[in-house]
Amino acid sequence: MGELKNCPSCGEFFNYTGIREVCNNCALNEEKLYEIVYRFLRKRENRAATVERIVEATGVEETLLHKWVRKGRLQPALFPNLGYPCDNCGSLTTQGKLCKNCTEELKSGLRQFDAAQEFREKVSNHENGTYHTDRK
Known part of the structure; x- marks a missing residue:
């Protein structure tokens, strides 16, 4: 109905x-x-x-x-x-909601975010971990 x-x-x-x-x-x-x-x-x-x-x-x-x-x-x-029109910048596109430039910009931003997140996790793991030194 x-x-x-x-x-x-x-x-x-x-x-x-x-x-x-x-x-x-x-x-x-x-x-x-x-x-x-x-x-x-x-x-x-x-x-x-x-x-x-x-x-x-x-x-x-x-x-x-x-x-x-x-x-x-x-x-x-x-x-x-x-x-x-691209939903973000208004330039003409033929597929999806975003043009190629905006898609690449978004992907780049996501890659940077993932790298920063990975870095934060490594720093966090090192702060909570035990460090060993090699003394002779």
């Missing part, structure tokens, strides 16, 4: 079942817009179009393009200049 929600596009109530985030009317409208964008991108000269160029040529909102790329309806493998 679904839950009653307001459509984020038009504000109307609809039965949200977890499949669509918008009401049926807005979903139909989005599907029409998707067809317009897809027809535009299928033309050879438009395959390398940027998000800004697609918005300019079709009138479709940038957020819808990002949504379709994120869901895999428009694939960057076929249309190389498509993407959606």
Whole structure:
């Protein structure tokens, strides 16, 4: 059973079942817009179009393009200049929630944290341990 929600596009109530985030009317409208964008991108000269160029040529909102790329309806493998904003810095990415730079930065930070944690554990073990000296 679904839950009653307001459509984020038009504000109307609809039965949200977890499949669509918008009401049926807005979903139909989005599907029409998707067809317009897809027809535009299928033309050879438009395959390398940027998000800004697609918005300019079709009138479709940038957020819808990002949504379709994120869901895999428009694939960057076929249309190389498509993407959606990184959740951290806003630069375009084609997979996951973070761009490559932010992912590497996060991994680097985690490596530094792990190294610091390891160092703290070694220091802690030496403070609690017994030391032996070699006296002759």
